[in-house]
Amino acid sequence: MASKLEAFTRLSADEREALARVSRNFRYVDARRDLISEGDRPRCVHLMLEGWACRYKQLPDGKRQIVSLFVPGDFCDINGYVFKRMDHSIGAITRLKVAMISPEEMSALTAERPRITQALFWQELVSAAVQREWTLNLGQRSAYERIGHLLIELYLRLQAVGRAHDGRCDFPLTQNDIADATGLTPVHVNRTLQELRRDRLIELERKQLQLLDLPRITDVAMFNPNYLHLDHDGRHLDANA
Amino acid sequence: MASKLEAFTRLSADEREALARVSRNFRYVDARRDLISEGDRPRCVHLMLEGWACRYKQLPDGKRQIVSLFVPGDFCDINGYVFKRMDHSIGAITRLKVAMISPEEMSALTAERPRITQALFWQELVSAAVQREWTLNLGQRSAYERIGHLLIELYLRLQAVGRAHDGRCDFPLTQNDIADATGLTPVHVNRTLQELRRDRLIELERKQLQLLDLPRITDVAMFNPNYLHLDHDGRHLDANA
DNA sequence: CGTCTGGTTGATACGACTCAAATTTGGTGG
DNA sequence: CCACCAAATTTGAGTCGTATCAACCAGACG
Numbered sequence: 001m002a003s004k005l006e007a008f009t010r011l012s013a014d015e016r017e018a019l020a021r022v023s024r025n026f027r028y029v030d031a032r033r034d035l036i037s038e039g040d041r042p043r044c045v046h047l048m049l050e051g052w053a054c055r056y057k058q059l060p061d062g063k064r065q066i067v068s069l070f071v072p073g074d075f076c077d078i079n080g081y082v083f084k085r086m087d088h089s090i091g092a093i094t095r096l097k098v099a100m101i102s103p104e105e106m107s108a109l110t111a112e113r114p115r116i117t118q119a120l121f122w123q124e125l126v127s128a129a130v131q132r133e134w135t136l137n138l139g140q141r142s143a144y145e146r147i148g149h150l151l152i153e154l155y156l157r158l159q160a161v162g163r164a165h166d167g168r169c170d171f172p173l174t175q176n177d178i179a180d181a182t183g184l185t186p187v188h189v190n191r192t193l194q195e196l197r198r199d200r201l202i203e204l205e206r207k208q209l210q211l212l213d214l215p216r217i218t219d220v221a222m223f224n225p226n227y228l229h230l231d232h233d234g235r236h237l238d239a240n241a
Numbered sequence: 242m243a244s245k246l247e248a249f250t251r252l253s254a255d256e257r258e259a260l261a262r263v264s265r266n267f268r269y270v271d272a273r274r275d276l277i278s279e280g281d282r283p284r285c286v287h288l289m290l291e292g293w294a295c296r297y298k299q300l301p302d303g304k305r306q307i308v309s310l311f312v313p314g315d316f317c318d319i320n321g322y323v324f325k326r327m328d329h330s331i332g333a334i335t336r337l338k339v340a341m342i343s344p345e346e347m348s349a350l351t352a353e354r355p356r357i358t359q360a361l362f363w364q365e366l367v368s369a370a371v372q373r374e375w376t377l378n379l380g381q382r383s384a385y386e387r388i389g390h391l392l393i394e395l396y397l398r399l400q401a402v403g404r405a406h407d408g409r410c411d412f413p414l415t416q417n418d419i420a421d422a423t424g425l426t427p428v429h430v431n432r433t434l435q436e437l438r439r440d441r442l443i444e445l446e447r448k449q450l451q452l453l454d455l456p457r458i459t460d461v462a463m464f465n466p467n468y469l470h471l472d473h474d475g476r477h478l479d480a481n482a
Numbered sequence: 483c484g485t486c487t488g489g490t491t492g493a494t495a496c497g498a499c500t501c502a503a504a505t506t507t508g509g510t511g512g
Numbered sequence: 513c514c515a516c517c518a519a520a521t522t523t524g525a526g527t528c529g530t531a532t533c534a535a536c537c538a539g540a541c542g
Contacts, residue, residue: 057373059463063381067373079366087370087468125320129328131372132298132308138379139424140304143530174488183380188530190490222300227328384498415520429498431522447507 004073005119007160007230015116022101022109023049029096035076037089042080045106046090048072050097052172056180057088066181068131069093069154069173073161078106078124094172122229129227138183141222143192146182148221151202153228155211160230171209245314246360248401248471256357263342263350264290270337276317278330283321286347287331289313291338293413297421298329307422309372310334310395310414314402319347319365335413363470370468379424382463384433387423389462392443394469396452401471412450 005011005019026049029035035046035053048070055068055076067088070076076090081103101109110117130153137149154171158164175193179186196202201217203210211217246252246260267290270276276287276294289311296309296317308329311317317331322344342350351358371394378390395412399405416434420427437443442458444451452458 055373057377059377059381061463065377065380067376079362082363082366083470084472085467087470088373121320122323125323128369128372131369131376132296132329134376135308135372135379136298136300136306138376139306140300175490176488185531186489187491187532191530194490222302226326229324229328231325416522417520426499427521428500428523431520432498435522 004075004123004161005116007073009115009119009122011115011119015113018109018113018116022105023047023099025101025105026097026099029092029098031092031095033092035090035092035096035098036086038086040086041084042077042086044081044103045078045101046076047099047101048074048076048096049099051095052093053090053096053098054093054177054181055088055090064180065183066177067134068127069181071154071157071161072163075120075123078120093177126229129229133227143182143184143188144195145221146184147178147189147192148196148201148217149223150178150182151204151209151211152214152218152221152223155209156225156228156230160228167211167214169209170207171204172207245316245364245402246357248314250356250360250363252356252360256354259350259354259357263346264288264340266342266346267338267340270333270339272333272336274333276331276333276337276339277327279327281327282325283318283327285322285344286319286342287317288340288342289315289317289337290340292336293334294331294337294339295334295418295422296329296331305421306424307418308375309368310422312395312398312402313404316361316364319361334418367470370470374468384423384425384429385436386462387425388419388430388433389437389442389458390464391419391423392445392450392452393455393459393462393464396450397466397469397471401469408452408455410450411448412445413448 011019029051031051036042038058050072052072053070053076054066055070056064056066058064068076070090080086110120133153137146141149151171155164155167155169158169163169173181175189176186178184178193179189182189184192193202193204196217197204200212201220202212217223252260270292272292277283279299291313293313294311294317295307296311297305297307299305309317311331321327351361374394378387382390392412396405396408396410399410404410414422416430417427419425419434420430423430425433434443434445437458438445441453442461443453458464
């Protein structure tokens with residue numbers, strides 16, 4: 001498992017071993033199944049080992065909003081178990097391999113390992129920054145920009161964990177999922193994707209995304225990578241420095 | 242200062258005293274001034290003592306999105322100083338009285354005071370939950386519901402710190418601010434507020450908001466207070482229990 | 483093969499935006 | 513206390529982006 005934590009700071013052999021140990025207790029979840037649902041009592045932290053998931057909220061009238069996406073290496077709800085009840089659901093986009101980490105294991109993992117603690121903390125802060133950027137995305141960008149922005153973000157996040165190269169990456173979201181994440185209708189997502197293709201900015205088929213011109217799409221989607229904090233501000237924690 | 246922390250757990254005299262001490266180093270900020278701007282290097286935690294502020298992000302084309310609002314008792318960017326650069330700005334809505342707390346003071350405040358640490362942590366988690374709800378708000382609700390939702394949220398948050406009663410509270414946002422927070426145009430906000438007034442759901446003038454029928458507006462805005470976690474899950478930390 | 487899910491197309495409707503101007507409010511200085 | 517100015521709110525007319533509804537199509541799968 002190429003933990004995302006390595007994107008923040010290089011870990012020592014011991015730290016890596018501890019992470020691997022905690023990941024040994026995993027399970028598989030079918031695509032389109034909930035890992036945990038709104039109203040449930042949270043019991044453990046999930047670490048995504050394989051596949052994509054999403055956090056979503058639903059309205060009484062049936063409308064659904066995907067509020068976050070999780071890709072391999074992401075922890076979800078590190079602190080979730082502090083609340084008595086989930087105020088949202090976590091659903092599998094694809095078939096999933098996830099580690100289940102109990103609060104006790106979590107404490108054991110972080111005790112005496114400040115670099116891991118710090119890296120987890122870091123990831124939480126980045127998640128919050130991403131959530132703010134999504135707010136901006138939904139509030140101020142057009143459909144075209146919004147979808148472009150989403151594609152770039154996911155590409156860069158996958159790249160940070162070694163799962164994207166040369167503008168190419170897996171992209172298992174259906175147009176319906178994209179609609180739920182961007183606050184658009186599936187029909188309009190379809191037409192907008194066609195526009196992006198026509199403009200030679202992307203190719204997207206068979207769950208494979210290719211960004212054809214990263215500088216240009218970055219520009220038209222007004223994508224500013226600041227918020228991902230990928231510039232390794234955490235280097236000073238490098239175990240091998 | 243009626244600290245918002247008291248909304249989560251009752252504090253002991255010592256804890257309250259420590260908070261008061263740390264609040265002694267405050268400054269005033271004029272309305273419409275930035276407390277800190279995107280790109281700046283964060284240097285301290287801010288605690289809102291008086292007045293309202295917002296967190297916002299701006300796009301190259303000039304569009305602006307308010308991504309969070311801060312009311313008295315809120316800490317902003319408790320962990321902000323972990324990042325090298327701010328990925329957003331904090332602006333004063335009204336004239337502001339804010340405590341400036343250095344990272345060192347922050348450590349001193351929390352060291353040996355687990356209830357304060359816990360309460361701060363709690364507030365961060367609630368902020369994240371609010372951010373997710375805003376994502377839902379922007380993505381799935383109509384203008385009418387969206388504005389209604391915002392009004393209810395702020396009313397309840399103010400109520401939690403003793404600044405709202407009987408459906409009434411201060412509401413210093415201009416229609417322009419509401420527009421920036423809801424992703425609508427000021428003109429449309431104006432018309433939608435008129436609708437809410439016509440439907441006898443709210444009164445809003447001279448920066449005073451009155452919710453005329455909380456059950457009904459809660460229903461039409463599909464407001465579910467879960468996400469604010471106001472149900473005192475943190476009671477077990479009560480210093481006086 | 484039929485069925486299902488995901489993707490595509492067309493026609494039409496409507497919610498929210500734009501632009502421009504008028505009006506009201508609140509603050510400031512004479 | 514009034515005159516003035518800037519900021520905030522309101523109104524009107526016209527447009528546009530996105531939603532809606534309803535088919536239809538393609539590939540995957542049992």
